[in-house]
Amino acid sequence: MDKPKITQAMINAYDEYTHLTLDRRRFMERLTALAGSGAAAAAIAPLLAANSASAEMIAADDQRLTAKDVVYGGSSGEMKGYVVRPTEATGPLGSVIVIHENRGLNAHTRDVARRMALEGFIALAPDFLSPSGGTPDNEDQARELIGKLDPAVTVANAEASLKFLAELEGASGNVGAIGFCWGGGLVNRFATKSPELKAGVAYYGAQPPAEDVPAIKAAMMMHYAGLDERINAGIDAYRAALEAGGKTFEIHMYNGVNHAFNNDTSAARYDKAAADLAWQRTVDFLKKNLA
16 A cells, blocks of 8 residues: 655644644544545544654663653652663763653653763653643643643743752753753743753744843754744744844754654654754754753
8 A cells, every 4th residue: 555645734734733723623624635535634644643653762771871760859749750871971971851742751752861861961851741640641631731731830840850950960960951842942931041051952942032032041052844834933033032142052944844853753744864963963062061
């Protein structure tokens, strides 16, 4: 059977569903119209979504790493997370908060934390849905819960995560953050609130209010997808505010790719060339600013 053809209109419809409407029935109706039949839509939908079965680039039991689930104090209760570090690293290490998409702390985000640890950092992937009982298995439910989070509490929990990481044995105290989609937006907001954050990397994340940008102390790196019109609409104002404030920042645009191009579990949107380039830029940036 031939692989179903996925058009940009289908990808745009999926983005609208997962980030704006959260209305699966309306999305499937639209996808059916675009695909030509219900059967075609049913075949295409899983290709647009993330596939948890494809979540591992680095095995959870990789002997080069030491990984464990942790519980630590949040702003108003317990936070759950996943900590990974290189097994044989010597000397104090820089630390990185790995912030999940709007699906919560899932297998893919854990895998990204392991990738970061292999680059020589202590990585913490917090579950920002901890105040809601933790990340559920159902992604639609996770997205709904993400939308109900108090932004101020979420930023406070990011600060608690930074403090926890900075005080871990073997940590240098220099902490950065990397986030994707919803997590990218959180990195941007967090940077405006935390004087202790040394570096922030936001993948296709919503920009913070321009009036908050002067408070940023961290060096910032932003990765944007050329086809991501929804998020890209805020780039110019963010760039202008960063420049006006004399901030240290880099903005990288990856033409011809979609929102979530780094997520290798989404067959329709993942772009290996863009993901590899963005990752190398990210690692170099974090090594420079967390040394």
